[in-house]
Amino acid sequence: MKSIDIIAFDGRDWNTESIELLRNADIVAAGKRILAALPPELSARKVPLGGNLAAELEPLLRQESDARLVVAASGDPLCWGIGGTLRRLLPEGSYRVHPGTAAFQLLAARLGEPWEKWELFHCHGNDTPLPWRRILRAPGAILYGDPRRTARQLAAELIAAFPAAGNRRAAAGCDLNTQAELVVRGTLAELAAGAVPDRALSILLILPGENTGTPDCGFGREDADYLHSKQMITHPEVRAIVLSKLRLPASGVLWDLGAGSGSVGIEAAELVPELKVHAVEKNPERFAELAENIRRSGGNAFTAHCADATSLLDTLPAPDRVFIGGGGDALPALLTKSFEQLRPGGRLVATAVLVESAAVLATVLAPYRQELLTVNVSRAAALGEHHCFKAENPITVAVFVKPENE
Numbered sequence: 563m564k565s566i567d568i569i570a571f572d573g574r575d576w577n578t579e580s581i582e583l584l585r586n587a588d589i590v591a592a593g594k595r596i597l598a599a600l601p602p603e604l605s606a607r608k609v610p611l612g613g614n615l616a617a618e619l620e621p622l623l624r625q626e627s628d629a630r631l632v633v634a635a636s637g638d639p640l641c642w643g644i645g646g647t648l649r650r651l652l653p654e655g656s657y658r659v660h661p662g663t664a665a666f667q668l669l670a671a672r673l674g675e676p677w678e679k680w681e682l683f684h685c686h687g688n689d690t691p692l693p694w695r696r697i698l699r700a701p702g703a704i705l706y707g708d709p710r711r712t713a714r715q716l717a718a719e720l721i722a723a724f725p726a727a728g729n730r731r732a733a734a735g736c737d738l739n740t741q742a743e744l745v746v747r748g749t750l751a752e753l754a755a756g757a758v759p760d761r762a763l764s765i766l767l768i769l770p771g772e773n774t775g776t777p778d779c780g781f782g783r784e785d786a787d788y789l790h791s792k793q794m795i796t797h798p799e800v801r802a803i804v805l806s807k808l809r810l811p812a813s814g815v816l817w818d819l820g821a822g823s824g825s826v827g828i829e830a831a832e833l834v835p836e837l838k839v840h841a842v843e844k845n846p847e848r849f850a851e852l853a854e855n856i857r858r859s860g861g862n863a864f865t866a867h868c869a870d871a872t873s874l875l876d877t878l879p880a881p882d883r884v885f886i887g888g889g890g891d892a893l894p895a896l897l898t899k900s901f902e903q904l905r906p907g908g909r910l911v912a913t914a915v916l917v918e919s920a921a922v923l924a925t926v927l928a929p930y931r932q933e934l935l936t937v938n939v940s941r942a943a944a945l946g947e948h949h950c951f952k953a954e955n956p957i958t959v960a961v962f963v964k965p966e967n968e
Contacts, residue, residue, distance in 0.1 A: 564588075564630045566623075568639045568648060570662025571596050573739035579660060583632050591622060592634035606632070615647045623651060638664040642684055642706060666704045669735035669765055672745045680704050680767075685711055691860040692716070694723040695777050696835055698730070703768040713766035717754035720768075723860060724777050728754075731769040736761035750775075780832040780859070781805075783825070789851035790823040796887055799939050800913065800957050801826055807911045807933070807961045808883050810834045814905075817842070817881045819871045819896060820888025824852040827885070828859045839864045840878050842871040872896055880905050886912040893922045901927055901962060910962040915955055923960035933961040 569580045571592075576584070584590060584604055590597070591609040600608070611618050622631070639645035641664040648657060670677040680702035685692065689711070697703045697720065707713045713734035721728050728751035736744040736758065746758045750768070758764070782798045796804060804826055810816070813836035818827030821841035831839045841856075841864065843849045849868040856864050867874055872895050882905050889896045893914075901910055910927075914920045924934060936958050940951035 564628060566631045566633070566648070566652065566657035567660060568633045568635065568645050568657060569660045570639055571599065571634050571636050572662055573599075573636060576601065580634075583660070584634075586630060587632040588629040589622070589626060589631045590634060591619070591631065593636075596634050596636065600634075611644075615644055616651065619644075619647065620651060636662075636665070638662050638667075641666075642682075642686075665735070665738050665763075666706075666765055666767070668738045669733070669745065669767060672735065672738075673733055673747070673767075673769075675702075675733075675767075675769060677702065677704070679770075682706075685716055691857050692719050692723065693835065693860045694720050695780050695832055695860060697768060698724060698727050698775070698777055699779065700768070702770045705766040705768075707764040707766060709762040712758075712760040712762075713764040714753055714756065714758050714760055716766045717750050717758075721750060721754050723858075724775075726777075727775040730775045731771040733767045733769060734758040734764060735767075736764040738763070738765075781829055783829070785825075788823040788825050788828075788855050790825075791848060791851065794848060794888075795823045796826050796913065797939070797954075800937050800959070801829060803937055803959060804885060804911050804913065805830060805833065807959065808885060808909055810837060811882050812836060814838070814882030815840065815879050817875075817878065817884045817900065819884065819886045819900065821852055821866070822848055822887060824855050824864075824866070826887060827864065828855060830883075830885075831864050832859065835863065837863060838879070840867065840881075841865070842867045842869060842874055844868065844870045872899060875899050875903055878903075882908050884908070884910040886910070889919070893919055894926050897922070897926045897962075901930065901964065904964045906964055906968050907966045908964050910964075912960045912962075914958040914960075920958040923958055927962050930962045930964060931960055932963045933959070935959050 567583050587606040590606045591611055594610050597608050597610055633644055635644040638661050645659050681700040683697055683705045686706045686708035705716050707716055730750045732750045732753050733747045734753055748757045782802050785795050810830055816830055816837055816839045818841040821843045824841050827839040827841045831837055843852050852866050872892055880903055884900045912923055914923050936956045938956045940953045942949045943952040
């Protein structure tokens with residue numbers, strides 16, 4: 563391309579700089595709504611863009627290498643917009659971005675609400691479960707909707723996941739900066755009940771306010787909060803120790819192998835939202851419980867696999883952390899193969915209940931083992947009119963660390 567400019571359209575008027583770029587362009591690519599709003603005197607060829615931006619832009623960039631291209635987008639092109647797509651397709655420095663005001667900024671201005679501490683959540687163009695705990699714990703949250711998942715529907719999803727949030731302060735904005743603009747304040751329950759209509763272009767805001775209707779961080783949940791069978795779950799006390807020994811990174815990949823209920827991986831994902839968790843469980847009944855637990859938690863950075871872990875590991879992205887909560891007779895191979903795939907500097911934590919499995923943790927990968935410990939938990943139980951402590955099975959925990967130079 564001779565030149566590539568990415569410009570913003572506010573829904574009403576083109577600024578002087580944008581008009582000049584459009585007049586000099588050979589090709590203008592944009593959504594149909596924006597193309598319809600172009601100045602009528604333009605001589606440039608107009609290319610409509612749909613939902614699959616990468617697939618539509620890639621051949622255009624390849625076939626029109628001598629053209630002056632202007633790509634127009636609403637709001638800020640770098641806020642979940644076309645600018646991010648072009649950044650992935652083009653080398654650095656090969657295009658210019660002329661930013662505009664993002665839709666959520668317009669809505670905050672209409673409401674007179676400072677937004678610098680708010681968190682953005684990408685809910686349009688996908689149907690993954692909402693990370694509702696993170697949304698409702700944020701100082702303020704911005705949720706972009708779409709025709710299938712409007713602001714009203716997003717409000718209803720949040721209340722379904724956590725009913726106590728119904729009284730939270732909220733607002734919605736639809737078709738901002740157009741003649742059909744609508745801004746509505748209310749509680750989350752009022753918006754979900756229809757105070758805001760279903761519109762294709764809508765944003766839901768969860769506004770700052772009192773701490774009521776805010777969930778806890780999701781760490782150390784009771785076993786009863788998870789679907790699980792035959793006590794096949796890492797109990798809260800052991801789960802807390804395992805997560806502390808994993809020393810979770812700010813981002814990266816975690817494998818949860820022999821995941822069972824998925825409690826360790828689910829709480830890891832909630833503690834570190836940028837962590838991508840791959841949970842593997844081969845038992846179909848337990849996998850169904852795992853999938854439902856993930857759905858309830860809103861873990862949209864969580865991928866579950868119903869498979870034998872030893873046959874799947876070569877296909878998963880290399881991990882920064884690994885947790886093995888089972889394995890049976892395959893535990894030696896699972897430890898060895900997982901450690902081979904582990905990134906340098908990564909950590910592998912494994913637990914065992916059986917004496918035979920504990921013996922494996924004490925012998926396999928011994929040069930890399932940093933810790934080997936047992937966790938003993940006793941709980942108070944009624945004994946007539948009094949109580950006594952009843953011991954549970956001790957849990958062996960092993961921690962392995964891969965050197966940075968391997």
